[in-house]
Amino acid sequence: PTFGGWGIPMATDIAFALGIMTIAARQAPLGLVVFLTALAIVDDLGAIVVIALFYNTDLTVSALFLGLAAVAAAFVLGRFRVRFLPAYIALGLVAWLAFLQAGIHPTIAGVLLGLSIPAAADPEASLLHKLEHALEPWSAYAIMPIFALANAGVAISLATLDMTSPIFLGILAGLCLGKPIGIFGAVFVLCKVFHLQLPGNATKSQLAATGMLGGIGFTMSIFIASLAFTDSAMLDLAKISILSASILSGLFGTAFFKLQACFGGAGEKK
Incomplete structure (x- = not known):
């Protein structure tokens, strides 16, 4: 009965991951932030594709x-x-409603x-540029907070958290x-194979810390x-497991950034 949660750890929460990186790693290369x-x-897009393909009803x-x-x-x-x-907008509404009726999650239409x-x-x-800037305040200050609060609604208690459950262990x-x-592994291997520099000419320690911040799942993970x-x-156990794992990922990433800064991580071989 717990196998359906296999897609939960896929997504990385953009807002929280970048927010923590901004606070914890002010000296991180800009290229690493872009990465x-x-x-x-890409994680969120992949999660949406997984939702459309594997978490849908009859087609x-x-x-x-x-x-x-x-x-x-x-x-x-x-x-043209x-x-x-x-x-x-009209075509988007038609696509959204049609995908919903088809049994495919309508986020893929968006x-x-x-x-x-x-x-x-x-x-x-650029119509896309103008639309992006018009929607940005609505997305940042209305849609995302409502989405987060609506999907995170769970009573936090010690009784809810079962650390021996496959749900908790799998998400963690x-x-x-x-x-x-x-x-870290994928980037490191690709850079070696294609003789590339790490993103932003970062150190391996900085890349490892960034990978840890990638474990902050929150909104899309809770949605899945x-x-x-x-x-x-x-569902309550899955939500509190996601919150716990995201907090730990944020703490690990922050600590790793601080440690490599204190012990001269910038000087290590790239």
Whole structure:
């Protein structure tokens, strides 16, 4: 019954990970900050794809076809550089409702619609740039807090936390061990194979600390947990396990950044 939670440790919470990095590693290379941002975005996109493929209900082909047709129409508009925003909004609403009826989580419609909106090097000519800046305050100060609070609603008590449960152990291992090992290992191997520098010419210690911050799951992880577990007790345990693992990941990453700064981590071989 706990196997459905396998996707919970996938996502990295962008806001919390970057916030902690800003506080704990003020001297970290800018390239490392950019790397963590890109990593968190790709993690969330991957999580959305997993939600669409593995956490959906029975598929309705006709609704899926309608949703894909709406997304395709949005891509055609983007291809011809159409900058009439209401057209994209209308197609996005059709795609969102169609994906919902098809049994695919509608967040995937939002991701696809975002990819269809035309961008340009000149911010004044870029519809995507203008839309991003128009939505940024709504996203940062309204949508994200509401999303976080709505999905994190759980009574925190010692009785809720069962440290011997497969749910707790799996989430803890996935976020606190799997994420830093996977991030550091993948980047290190790719840099060796392709003879590249670490992101931002960072040290191995800085990369390891960044990998630890990648274990902060929170919002998207809690969202996946709500889809994975219908039993309220299991869901509450999953939520408090995510919170515990995210706090530990943040503490480990902060401590590692502080230690490598104190003991001259900047001088080690890259």
